[in-house]
Amino acid sequence: MGGLFRFMASLSKNRNLTINTLTRHLPENLTQYIIYHELAHAKHGKKHNQTFWNTIRKKHPNHNALEKDLLAYWFLIQKTETANQKRKPKTT
Numbered sequence: 669m670g671g672l673f674r675f676m677a678s679l680s681k682n683r684n685l686t687i688n689t690l691t692r693h694l695p696e697n698l699t700q701y702i703i704y705h706e707l708a709h710a711k712h713g714k715k716h717n718q719t720f721w722n723t724i725r726k727k728h729p730n731h732n733a734l735e736k737d738l739l740a741y742w743f744l745i746q747k748t749e750t751a752n753q754k755r756k757p758k759t760t
Contacts, residue, residue: 676742679706693745694738701734 677687685706691699704727712720724731 676738677702677706679709683710690745690749693748694741698734698738698741701728701731702738704728 675688676691677685679685685703687702691702694702705724708720708723712723721731728734
């Protein structure tokens with residue numbers, strides 16, 4: 669999952685949170701998880717160490733299931749977006 673979050677959201681060194689517009693297609697609980705995950709990085713740095721995961725577990729004890737759901741949804745969103753791009757008429 670590590671690299672997947674980079675495509676969904678990221679937190680800059682200046683603590684600017686950037687969220688991919690495609691996350692609008694996700695269920696709200698997954699969007700909330702992504703945001704919480706990134707904010708946990710603001711507190712603990714970029715590493716996914718035990719302290720980081722303990723913070724995640726406090727709010728999302730089911731984080732493993734949420735990450736599996738994210739992977740499935742993200743695959744479907746990407747597939748749908750690619751298909752939609754192919755259907756768009758080309759403008760000249």
